[in-house]
Amino acid sequence: MGSEIGQAIAAGILGGGVYALMAAGLTLVFGVLDIINVAQGILVVLGAYLSYAISQHLHLDPLAGLVITVPAMFIIGVVIYWLFIRPLRGAERTSMTLLACFAVALIIEGLLYRFFGSGYVSITAWFTTSSIHIFDFYLADSYLIGFGLAVVSMALLYFVLYRTTFGRAVRATMQNQTAARLIGIDVTRVSALTFGIGTAVTAVGGMVYGAISGGFTPNSGYDLISRLLAIVILAGMGSIGGALVTAVLMTTAEALVDIWQPDWSVAVFYAALVIILTFRPAGLFGRRAVRAQ
């Protein structure tokens, strides 16, 4: 029992890192554009399928395949923004952009069914079948690789946001769009690039998801997006650090509940969401956490 709990906690923390990466894309897009990209879930699945296709047809290692999938997902993100998000303005923009993202998600899901069918597939590579033995429990290599990738990506994201001029423009836009425009920031360009970055992280997230989830279908997007939304809302929207902490907390809690109640472990996410928001409507970390950083 003790080792089971230890293993659950380890898996929760490692898996949480991956969810944190996907959620970081979502929360970044929310912070800059003030929209909820409900297509993030299906974009992760799309990233997973891209990695799968590359490893199947080009016989490339999925890790090396990231060189192709990350720019590809970035371009897809920019195109989605330019075609479907940018034209939406006016009072109903909040709900319109959300619905536009939903429509994009439907189309992507349909296309994935068209090209890959509805059967389960999973990404196989050198790190998906082995595991290492630490203390008295086993950790799959895919979890470790996934966590490592997530950490590297998050560090990269952090570097871009806090050490570059572009990152400064992004943060300025997050704080006050009108003021950012007044001091000469091209907000549309920043928004497009941010949406691209938020989508590009799904290439990494999707590859890891495809390797650790033990099989995915085009339908997996719903499960993913509901978890990601729970994480982002719970963390307080726009807070990247908060998303990291919340993701780890939630996946660990889920892994622990999974030991006793496998059928209900998914409900942990939603139950926590409803309960915490009852007492803290702004989420655990709120938006102030972003500004304090």
Place this chain on the structure above:
Amino acid sequence: MTSSQPAAGQPASGTTKPATIKQLETGPSRLLSSRLAAAAGLVVLVAVIGVFPLVFTNATVTNFAVITLIFVAVVSAWNLFSGFSGYLSLGHAVFYGTGAYFLVVAAKDWNITGSAVFWLLPLAGLVAAVIAVPLGLVALRVRRHTFVVITIAYFFIAQLAASNLNVTGGSSGLLPPVPNYAASTFNNPFYYVAMLIAAIAVALAWLIRRSRFGLQLRAIRDDEDRAAGLGVRAMPVKLSALVLSAFITGMAGALWVYFIGEAFPQFVFDPLFDLAVVLMGFFGGLGTVAGPVLGAIVLEPTQQWLYLQETNGYSAEILFGALFLVVILFLPRGVLPTGAEYLTSIRARIARRRRQEGGPPVSVPEPGSQSSAASPPSAPSQPSATAGGTP
């Protein structure tokens, strides 16, 4: 302009300019005739819908018609909450599914079959309404994006519960009783019950839109803090709208499950259902009474037909998504408001041209409920309502 008159604000005086008198005379009669026309149109519409299944007896057609009427009810009910209050719910499938499961379980446990099952519909609505109270109390504390996401979370909790609880039969599903109606007219009882529910939903939306309650809801939509400052008790108002909406949605869901004759978690709690309802609401025009009806009547048969044509599933999904994008990008405020604005601008242009030609003055129609960019600039002869009011 009429400084000799003390009661300048009262337009009902016979000594102002002739043009104004003329407008005053035409005003009420035009109102009356337009009301008569609307009433006549309504009677014709109800008659057409009423005889529809007697004229078109093809089972596929009446099948579409029943589903469409159910969606008229659901979209109207959804709009009654989301359209009026501005709180976008993507979780109405929870109420729909609750009503559906209640009907199946109650009919099984109480051994109710045949037409008597229809008496369970109000109860199913009541159960959905009761569930809406705690859900609303939590969700309505937050606004905008967060509210939408919480409704999505409700949806997934409900779906998860339906696939894991014993009472719903889990993922193996449940079967409601099958009524022993004659095969040729099997759909007709469902059709008329659906018509009744749809009529109740539309009538309710119409009454609420005209009432103080509806005004409070729309005040909340426009600016909740200001509405609260003006004395609107926001929470009870929002919650009442949600509960009413859930009641109708629950009834419609119960009827739907009795009609299709099976209850599986993935179909009873279907994310596409929520999207379809929202799309229909947006298509017709959010916050209007006729918009949701139009949206359901146009889009639901289209969707059914698409799924019938494209049996592989994904083509219909792609087309549905594309249609959704087209509506959002090109008709962002819906067919009815956009159309009304277009008509207003045309009428205003005609009125202006007539004035310039020196013809008889035509009263400039009032701009629609939404502020329209096409509202005419202030002209010499304004409508009667403001005549004499300006210094």
